[in-house]
Amino acid sequence: MVYFILKRLFQSIFVMLAVAFLSFSLFRFVGDPVSQMTGVETTVEDRERLREELGLNDPFLFQFARFTGDLLQGDFGYSYRTRQPVAEMIADRIPATLELGTVALIISLLVGIPAGVYTALNPRGFVTQSILLTTLVGVSIPTFVIGIMLIFLFGVQLGWLPTFGRGGTVQIGGWTSSLFTVEGWRALILPAFTLGVYQLTLTMRLVRAEMMEVMRSDYILFATARGIPWRRLHFRHALANTMVPVITIIGLQFGGVIAFSIVTESVFQWPGMGLLFLESIRFVDIPVMGVYLVVIAFFFVLVNLAVDLLYIAIDPRLRVKEAA
Amino acid sequence: MLARFWHSDGFWMLRRSPAAMIAGLVAFLVIAGAVFAPWIASTDPYDLASFSLMDGLLPPVWQDGGMAQFPLGTDDQGRDMISAILYGARLSLLIGLMAMVIATVLGVGLGLAAGYYGGRFDAIVMRIADVQLALPAILTALLIDGIARGVLPSEMHGDVRVAVLTLAIALSLWVNFARTARASTFVERNKEYVQAAMIMGQHPLRVMFRHILPNILGPLLVIMTVDLASAILLEATLSFLGIGLPADSPSLGTLIRIGMQFLLSGEWWILWVPTLFLIALVVSINLLGDFLRDVFNPRLH
Numbered sequence: 001m002v003y004f005i006l007k008r009l010f011q012s013i014f015v016m017l018a019v020a021f022l023s024f025s026l027f028r029f030v031g032d033p034v035s036q037m038t039g040v041e042t043t044v045e046d047r048e049r050l051r052e053e054l055g056l057n058d059p060f061l062f063q064f065a066r067f068t069g070d071l072l073q074g075d076f077g078y079s080y081r082t083r084q085p086v087a088e089m090i091a092d093r094i095p096a097t098l099e100l101g102t103v104a105l106i107i108s109l110l111v112g113i114p115a116g117v118y119t120a121l122n123p124r125g126f127v128t129q130s131i132l133l134t135t136l137v138g139v140s141i142p143t144f145v146i147g148i149m150l151i152f153l154f155g156v157q158l159g160w161l162p163t164f165g166r167g168g169t170v171q172i173g174g175w176t177s178s179l180f181t182v183e184g185w186r187a188l189i190l191p192a193f194t195l196g197v198y199q200l201t202l203t204m205r206l207v208r209a210e211m212m213e214v215m216r217s218d219y220i221l222f223a224t225a226r227g228i229p230w231r232r233l234h235f236r237h238a239l240a241n242t243m244v245p246v247i248t249i250i251g252l253q254f255g256g257v258i259a260f261s262i263v264t265e266s267v268f269q270w271p272g273m274g275l276l277f278l279e280s281i282r283f284v285d286i287p288v289m290g291v292y293l294v295v296i297a298f299f300f301v302l303v304n305l306a307v308d309l310l311y312i313a314i315d316p317r318l319r320v321k322e323a324a
Numbered sequence: 325m326l327a328r329f330w331h332s333d334g335f336w337m338l339r340r341s342p343a344a345m346i347a348g349l350v351a352f353l354v355i356a357g358a359v360f361a362p363w364i365a366s367t368d369p370y371d372l373a374s375f376s377l378m379d380g381l382l383p384p385v386w387q388d389g390g391m392a393q394f395p396l397g398t399d400d401q402g403r404d405m406i407s408a409i410l411y412g413a414r415l416s417l418l419i420g421l422m423a424m425v426i427a428t429v430l431g432v433g434l435g436l437a438a439g440y441y442g443g444r445f446d447a448i449v450m451r452i453a454d455v456q457l458a459l460p461a462i463l464t465a466l467l468i469d470g471i472a473r474g475v476l477p478s479e480m481h482g483d484v485r486v487a488v489l490t491l492a493i494a495l496s497l498w499v500n501f502a503r504t505a506r507a508s509t510f511v512e513r514n515k516e517y518v519q520a521a522m523i524m525g526q527h528p529l530r531v532m533f534r535h536i537l538p539n540i541l542g543p544l545l546v547i548m549t550v551d552l553a554s555a556i557l558l559e560a561t562l563s564f565l566g567i568g569l570p571a572d573s574p575s576l577g578t579l580i581r582i583g584m585q586f587l588l589s590g591e592w593w594i595l596w597v598p599t600l601f602l603i604a605l606v607v608s609i610n611l612l613g614d615f616l617r618d619v620f621n622p623r624l625h
């Protein structure tokens with residue numbers, strides 16, 4: 001098990017290095033950093049001196065090593081557009097995106113898993129057929145259109161919920177949270193649901209497929225013959241055995257949730273990292289783009305590591321293997 | 325030829341599936357409308373002289389104040405909505421199709437070669453595919469777009485937008501083709517007809533494209549329809565975010581973005597006409613993709 005964890009850790013570090021390299025190449029080759037920092041009236045000598053000071057004349061690999069070292073120490077450089085430290089800009093925006101993504105993921109699990117179990121256990125029912133048809137249409141409707149529809153229905157026509165921003169926020173340490181006020185939750189519902197819809201359909205279809213597979217297996221037949229109560233049979237014996245693939249996919253999808261939060265944040269003017277990334281693309285603000293990539297990759301790698309550890313907690317066979 | 329098509333398995337299944345028939349019909353109408361837009365549309369939305377501000381914000385014909393000349397109303401500039409969505413769909417479909425074709429050629433080419441040669445080439449292609457898969461398509465497309473903005477001089481931005489957008493979408497979709505083509509090629513290359521062709525000393529390219537490719541086309545065709553829908557959605561999303569096409573050459577996504585400004589006022593048609601049009605197009609393409617998957621699945625015959 002230790003070997004397994006170490007191996008995964010090593011792979012994660014490799015992925016992070018690859019992404020850091022991509023980010024560094026962006027920074028180094030897309031546009032010239034010196035002309036971004038200086039004005040028209042800067043002389044050629046001044047430019048050359050700045051180039052030397054910034055270390056842009058050093059060997060390529062040496063520069064990359066320094067770039068990675070700076071990243072590790074939390075020095076993410078300065079934005080071309082606002083001249084602020086990128087680390088501060090991102091840190092300001094992280095809570096909004098993480099809260100949005102987490103709530104979206106929780107919604108998708110709370111609705112998706114029961115719906116998947118239900119549609120697997122009653123495959124021919126009317127409710128099942130309508131749920132399946134709804135999800136087929138749901139997958140074909142782009143996220144931003146779902147967002148617009150929700151805004152139109154609940155924000156404009158019914159006037160129940162706010163349609164932009166985070167509502168009331170509370171400062172806890174450096175973390176701006178909208179989870180502790182009623183206004184914050186009201187502002188969170190629509191964007192979180194918009195972001196969660198695609199995940200929800202995916203979770204549901206996966207749980208359904210796995211559940212149907214498991215229900216056909218011999219041990220379920222045997223458990224039925226033993227007269228185990230239905231509730232216990234379905235949840236303790238069947239559902240528990242569908243969880244390993246479900247957790248894998250959810251882990252992989254977390255990256256998708258964060259990426260699609262770009263769209264959701266844009267529709268709802270949600271002040272998170274996605275909105276920041278969009279602005280940075282519009283203004284070709286390379287440092288912010290690069291750091292966004294690194295931060296997203298970091299979350300992605302972290303979640304995947306956590307998923308691997310969860311396997312060990314959920315699947316006893318992995319623990320037994322180590323003992324043997 | 326027509327008789328052969330009429331009696332084929334696929335067409336028999338099509339006649340038995342009302343959902344696929346309707347989807348096919350909708351897709352056909354939308355595509356025909358887009359292709360023949362210059363002849364069908366009453367005005368040219370790119371030609372500023374062909375419409376007038378005086379006709380601005382007219383509602384559809386069945387509402388009070390609507391004019392028969394503009395059956396689905398006009399936007400704030402006085403553009404006929406029908407003309408706008410036909411031309412918008414033309415652009416969306418053009419970009420989607422081109423992106424899909426580029427992704428197919430690139431992905432199938434690399435996948436075929438990787439499956440055929442195996443070894444180190446295969447390993448390299450698949451590692452690149454893994455990294456690409458870790459980045460969601462929309463992030464890849466946004467990044468490529470951002471890089472293009474940085475590399476190209478700003479006066480060129482308008483002219484090459486369509487090309488950059490197409491390329492960005494194509495590069496975020498090629499992986500599916502590469503992985504499927506590679507997996508199928510692995511299976512085919514050990515079959516006797518391929519071995520025979522190789523022993524006869526045929527050129528590897530000829531073996532790959534003349535012998536293997538026709539036999540792995542089924543699953544690729546399914547991915548092509550699904551990815552055409554993804555490409556259209558991706559283009560719409562990028563244009564909606566304001567990263568894709570500028571407002572003077574509106575695709576469906578741009579039209580929806582413009583319509584968003586009228587969400588809070590009463591002019592619902594400016595937003596919902598292009599939105600419903602986009603949904604109808606994508607849903608019908610996806611339904612056709614589902615149908616094709618069933619056609620190529622021998623277990624269902």
